[in-house]
Amino acid sequence: MYKKDIKVIDCTVRDGGLMNKWKFSDDFVRGVYNACVDGGIDYMEIGYKSSEKAFSKAENGPWKFCEEKDVRRIVGENKTNTKISVMVDIGRVELENIPPKSKSVIDMIRVATYVHQIDKAIQMAEYCHDKGYEATINLMAVSKVNERDLDEALTDVAKSKVPIFYVVDSFGSMYCEQIELLAKKYLEMLKGKAIGIHAHNNMQLAFSNTITAAMHGCNMLDATLLGLGRGAGNCPIEILIAFLKNPKYRLLPLLQVIQDHIFPLQKTIDWGYHIPYLVTGAMNEHPKEAMAWMDSEKKNDFVGFLKHMHDNFAILE
Amino acid sequence: MYKKDIKVIDCTVRDGGLMNKWKFSDDFVRGVYNACVDGGIDYMEIGYKSSEKAFSKAENGPWKFCEEKDVRRIVGENKTNTKISVMVDIGRVELENIPPKSKSVIDMIRVATYVHQIDKAIQMAEYCHDKGYEATINLMAVSKVNERDLDEALTDVAKSKVPIFYVVDSFGSMYCEQIELLAKKYLEMLKGKAIGIHAHNNMQLAFSNTITAAMHGCNMLDATLLGLGRGAGNCPIEILIAFLKNPKYRLLPLLQVIQDHIFPLQKTIDWGYHIPYLVTGAMNEHPKEAMAWMDSEKKNDFVGFLKHMHDNFAILE
Numbered sequence: 314m315y316k317k318d319i320k321v322i323d324c325t326v327r328d329g330g331l332m333n334k335w336k337f338s339d340d341f342v343r344g345v346y347n348a349c350v351d352g353g354i355d356y357m358e359i360g361y362k363s364s365e366k367a368f369s370k371a372e373n374g375p376w377k378f379c380e381e382k383d384v385r386r387i388v389g390e391n392k393t394n395t396k397i398s399v400m401v402d403i404g405r406v407e408l409e410n411i412p413p414k415s416k417s418v419i420d421m422i423r424v425a426t427y428v429h430q431i432d433k434a435i436q437m438a439e440y441c442h443d444k445g446y447e448a449t450i451n452l453m454a455v456s457k458v459n460e461r462d463l464d465e466a467l468t469d470v471a472k473s474k475v476p477i478f479y480v481v482d483s484f485g486s487m488y489c490e491q492i493e494l495l496a497k498k499y500l501e502m503l504k505g506k507a508i509g510i511h512a513h514n515n516m517q518l519a520f521s522n523t524i525t526a527a528m529h530g531c532n533m534l535d536a537t538l539l540g541l542g543r544g545a546g547n548c549p550i551e552i553l554i555a556f557l558k559n560p561k562y563r564l565l566p567l568l569q570v571i572q573d574h575i576f577p578l579q580k581t582i583d584w585g586y587h588i589p590y591l592v593t594g595a596m597n598e599h600p601k602e603a604m605a606w607m608d609s610e611k612k613n614d615f616v617g618f619l620k621h622m623h624d625n626f627a628i629l630e
Numbered sequence: 631m632y633k634k635d636i637k638v639i640d641c642t643v644r645d646g647g648l649m650n651k652w653k654f655s656d657d658f659v660r661g662v663y664n665a666c667v668d669g670g671i672d673y674m675e676i677g678y679k680s681s682e683k684a685f686s687k688a689e690n691g692p693w694k695f696c697e698e699k700d701v702r703r704i705v706g707e708n709k710t711n712t713k714i715s716v717m718v719d720i721g722r723v724e725l726e727n728i729p730p731k732s733k734s735v736i737d738m739i740r741v742a743t744y745v746h747q748i749d750k751a752i753q754m755a756e757y758c759h760d761k762g763y764e765a766t767i768n769l770m771a772v773s774k775v776n777e778r779d780l781d782e783a784l785t786d787v788a789k790s791k792v793p794i795f796y797v798v799d800s801f802g803s804m805y806c807e808q809i810e811l812l813a814k815k816y817l818e819m820l821k822g823k824a825i826g827i828h829a830h831n832n833m834q835l836a837f838s839n840t841i842t843a844a845m846h847g848c849n850m851l852d853a854t855l856l857g858l859g860r861g862a863g864n865c866p867i868e869i870l871i872a873f874l875k876n877p878k879y880r881l882l883p884l885l886q887v888i889q890d891h892i893f894p895l896q897k898t899i900d901w902g903y904h905i906p907y908l909v910t911g912a913m914n915e916h917p918k919e920a921m922a923w924m925d926s927e928k929k930n931d932f933v934g935f936l937k938h939m940h941d942n943f944a945i946l947e
Contacts, residue, residue: 516869521838552833555912568905568932588885595872615885
């Protein structure tokens with residue numbers, strides 16, 4: 314499948330940081346950056362921009378805030394073909410956290426939002442756009458959004474200046490048919506905008522759903538090295554690159570950084586497919602219950618977790 | 631997706647045995663059997679029938695041979711709704727290894743074959759059918775078979791008495807579009823026969839490809855507990871059952887045996903998604919090179935493995 318408009322966004326540090334409060338060493342972040350550059354990856358999302366009113370600097374590493382000095386310590390002036398992206402969470406960032414583009418090495422700001430915050434997300438994304446950044450809106454937890462609310466949000470986004478909008482499977486609960494439906498709906502209602510896909514791996518469908526989205530016209534593809542990310546993790550970038558076979562990408566630098574930095578991290582961070590994440594994904598629930606379970610001594614009591622979710626949320630016998 | 635004709639075949643012991651020469655304890659095999667029965671799984675494939683001329687009993691556990699006394703030690707008279715299946719490999723079994731159905735508690739015999747052996751496979755499967763067993767042909771490595779040879783094989787199978795034929799992604803190299811193409815082709819050319827799917831997880835597509843096949847009319851779905859199987863493993867049965875939501879299945883007994891028997895096995899057997907298996911899958915090569923690498927001290931040298939495959943097989947930069 315050769316599609317020259319496809320862009321791959323590496324979210325290893327940003328999404329992976331959800332597992333260790335963004336306490337990555339500079340050596341680690343630099344390793345990911347160099348691999349993205351050498352591998353021809355289009356964007357590297359290096360972290361979040363967050364308000365210090367929302368999060369403590371004592372408790373979170375630098376990639377939760379992405380101050381200009383920290384980003385430049387890794388990427389310098391970033392005279393490469395890999396653009397730098399950050400994410401902002403509506404309600405956890407202030408407009409004043411966003412400097413003018415002329416003062417920043419960051420290229421793209423992605424605005425993560427729930428559907429009830431979509432007006433604020435449009436305001437924030439247009440603010441970033443007007444400041445000179447590429448801007449996206451990533452509508453989270455769409456698997457819980459009813460059709461009426463989704464259509465209203467899409468109608469508002471369609472009228473905005475925001476050029477990119479994302480299908481986000483926050484709970485890792487969506488199958489190919491749902492991905493196809495949303496990809497087609499977004500493309501139809503947001504004519505002229507690019508559509509992206511961000512998948513989670515609770516049911517081992519992150520890669521599959523990503524290529525399904527690509528086959529149906531989504532051109533911004535999120536992925537992470539070895540799938541590092543919250544809970545079950547993300548679409549593994551090495552599988553995606555091996556699949557795309559696009560001449561701009563190279564697999565070898567990605568395998569090198571996986572070997573040097575990502576794989577060894579599995580000794581201390583337990584992301585990836587695990588039964589508790591499957592259970593929350595299959596139930597279309599937020600993974601937070603599974604993450605708490607995985608952090609407890611009950612971690613490998615899979616039956617106990619199924620019963621816990623059954624008692625507290627819904628029926629899955 | 632409620633399809634009442636769907637049958638799930640648990641291949642945990644048969645395919646997983648490729649990782650430990652079928653040296654499972656009776657306690658383990660009985661645990662899998664009880665979970666299949668309690669979980670409503672339609673078939674449990676308990677191992678291979680093999681000729682002692684082809685394999686040594688000193689080197690291989692009982693589930694490489696599935697003698698009647700061994701099978702009965704686990705399943706007794708098997709007065710349950712879960713049928714018992716065994717696999718035979720063309721060239722590694724003799725007709726005399728197959729007793730009449732009246733003397734066996736085994737219900738189904740699946741004949742694994744390469745395309746050049748298809749005549750022998752038809753003879754063997756018809757022999758089993760005539761002896762009173764359910765019989766299938768599982769055409770392995772179809773990703774390496776050219777269209778002319780495949781059409782000839784399918785034409786011969788169409789004329790045979792064999793009622794079930796399988797799409798087998800032996801190398802874990804196939805994407806959803808290829809699965810859809812083969813499912814449609816098999817259904818079209820083998821009218822009146824049931825079609826099955828056996829997937830491998832090298833690119834984390836085993837579950838995805840299995841449900842793609844089901845959506846396109848394949849009704850015999852192979853899977854294993856926690857994906858246990860050769861190399862990258864198989865479609866995880868717990869994900870499949872959580873997806874199917876068919877009232878005949880129950881997830882809880884499957885999670886119980888995963889917790890008690892399968893998950894602990896990960897300490898000693900390293901099946902599942904690993905970079906070397908991704909590389910062979912993406913290159914459409916047999917996983918044997920990756921399995922040898924995973925068994926060596928170079929196991930975690932992913933770049934070394936990519937270079938090794940590049941030098942010896944094909945180009946994947």
